[in-house]
Amino acid sequence: MQSFAQLAAQFNQFFERDHFPSFPGSLYDPNRHFLQIGGKRIRPVLCLMGNELFSSIHPSTWNAATAIELFHNFTLIHDDIMDKAPLRRGVQTVHEKYGNNTALLAGDVMLINAYAYLNKVPASSLPAILSLFNKTAIEICEGQQLDMDFENQLEVSLVAYLQMIEKKTSVLLAAALMIGALLGGASERNQQLLYSFGLKLGLAFQVQDDYLDAFGDPAIFGKLVGGDILADKKTFLLIHALDTADASARERLLYWQKRPGGGKVAEVLSIYKSCQVDAWALQLKQQFLDEAMADLDQIAVVSSRKQSLQSLADYLLQRQI
Amino acid sequence: MQSFAQLAAQFNQFFERDHFPSFPGSLYDPNRHFLQIGGKRIRPVLCLMGNELFSSIHPSTWNAATAIELFHNFTLIHDDIMDKAPLRRGVQTVHEKYGNNTALLAGDVMLINAYAYLNKVPASSLPAILSLFNKTAIEICEGQQLDMDFENQLEVSLVAYLQMIEKKTSVLLAAALMIGALLGGASERNQQLLYSFGLKLGLAFQVQDDYLDAFGDPAIFGKLVGGDILADKKTFLLIHALDTADASARERLLYWQKRPGGGKVAEVLSIYKSCQVDAWALQLKQQFLDEAMADLDQIAVVSSRKQSLQSLADYLLQRQI
Helix, strand or coil, rough: CCCHHHHHHHHHHHHCCCCCCCHHHHHHHHHHHCCCCCCCHHHHHHHHHHHHCCCCHHHHHHHHHHHHHHHHHHHHHHHHHHHHCCCHHHCCCCHHCHHHHHHHHHHHHHHHHHHHCCCCCCCCCCCHHHHHHHHHHHHEEEHHHHHHHHHHHCCCCCCHHHHHHHHHHHHHHHHHHHHHHHHHCHHHHHHHHHHEEEEHHHHHHHHHHHHHHHCCCCHHHHCCCHHHCEEEEEEEEHHHHHHCCCHHHHHHHHHHCCCCCHHHHHHHHHHHHHCHHHHHHHHHHHHHHHHHHHHHHHHHCCHHHHHHHHHHHHHHHHCCC | CCHHHHHHHHHHHHHHCCCCCCCHHHHHHHHHHHCCCCCCCCCHHHHHHHHHHCCCCHHHHHHHHHHHHHHHHHHHHHHHHHCCCCCCCCEEEEHHHHHHHHHHHHHHHHHHHHHHHHHEEEEEEEEHHHHHHHHHHHHHHHHHHHHHHHHHHHHHCCCCCCHHHHHHHHHHHHHHHHHHHCCCCCHHHHHHHHHHHHHHHHHHHHHHHHHHHHCCCCHHHCCHHHCCHHHCCCCCCHHHHHHCCCCCHHHHHHHHHCCCCCHHHHHHHHHCCCCCCCCHHHHHHHHHHHHHHHHHHHCCCCCHHHHHHHHHHHHHHHHHC
16 A cells, blocks of 8 residues: 555556657647646545555556546646646646647647547446546536526525535546446446445535635645635635625625735635634535545445545645645 | 438437536537538448448447547647637637637537547447547547648648648548447458548549639639638649749749738639649549548458448538539
């Protein structure tokens, strides 16, 4: 059983290869540019861990993990176009550097390339893996659309927000784990438990992400506090505050939507605190984490094999950065 | 052996089903809108014909044909964004009706849905079909990028243009036929011959398309003559004219690139005629058609089974509309 850091290092070595031909450079240079921006590679490592939970890593799991990472990068390229984001990790996004049309096409070919890597898994596992991959990919598109829809809604219910977050981010973590488990020969029930673990972990992570954006220590968090508030993003915090604030606080929260202003972050934060949104969020995160851990507990393998996933969850969910 | 019209009618019936869930409508209504614009359904019917050339139609070929048609529609949605096209067949394009972001995402989910249909072929054929589908999809992205690149080049060689056309349009016709052949149990060699037939047919069709845009009878052709000239599109005609015109005619052709003007179409057409580009194009089309037919001839099945494909080729390549 290897740790996240060990598997990430090995994956990065595997992933370093050039995934694209040289011609036409006008199409593939943008892809190369984007991949060298790098990333934490959480999803492919989850795929490897999902495999290693049940057996030593099957050679084709590296390809499945690559498919998942390429897919993730496809979503980032297209999301950046939609969000008009000029930078990612401080580097120019594809559309910013090469134009919208090429970015659109570079994303398309990244997605198709993901399917090409997926086709390297054993033929006997291909239908099941392709089915899960397609279902997940479709949900991610739906999640992104719902996220865009929410931008134009003044209020969003907690249930609707949870559904969006689950589709937009959690299902890929869950599917990465489950594809690994499938290649590791896990039983159907163990696969499902691991999938559920991934879903809950993803939700806990998003609650934390929303929390840190408002209440994180900027010195540790590494970015300005209140970015979501300034961008009028729907978050767990805003939704719960609107659900629980008194009439005048609700009115102030709604007033600040789509309105710029120097005092915006401070006032919204103060309303959040008056509604005890911070404590609520920490408790919600803990609840999802507990549910995730209960799923992991139930998986029928010796508990020593679960150590890496437990450590990863602890690491991800206690992060201050 | 059924005719194009018979198979197209059956395919349309099969394809009429709703391919998308109702929620979120903000994502799937655009897909439904686009599919109801309709189309000639040439590619899925080629897939069915490729199957029927070798055996009665395998039930899963309808799904493979659907995958191909959905893939084709994905490329159209994204191409329309890139081309900023407001209309297709007189109907609003997806980005025009729903905005660029939703169109991007609707295209993505259309592509993924194509893969979902592809996963309905028998597991034993899936790796081969998925491999061909991925290769084809990648080439189509490359072809689209090359086409965009050519817009910014004053001159393009005939070899480069042929490569672009092959990737952008021919490979999908070829792959549709070959996937059908594969599902029909054709030998490797017969599959390859049919693929080559499709490639050549596609090239012949594109030569004809370029020809008709300049020399077609507008009363029959149904659209204004000279659209490609006005849009400064690289075509077989322009490339050959630049290759063969004398210095002063070449200079005039280059002068008109990227320049509007009332006399543009008339003068370019007159240069084309002085270079006998029209006769050259008809001969080139015939050459590709002959090569296609030679491939079809060599396929080892009784010639009566080839009748439908021959008729289709005749129909497509003598069209005045």
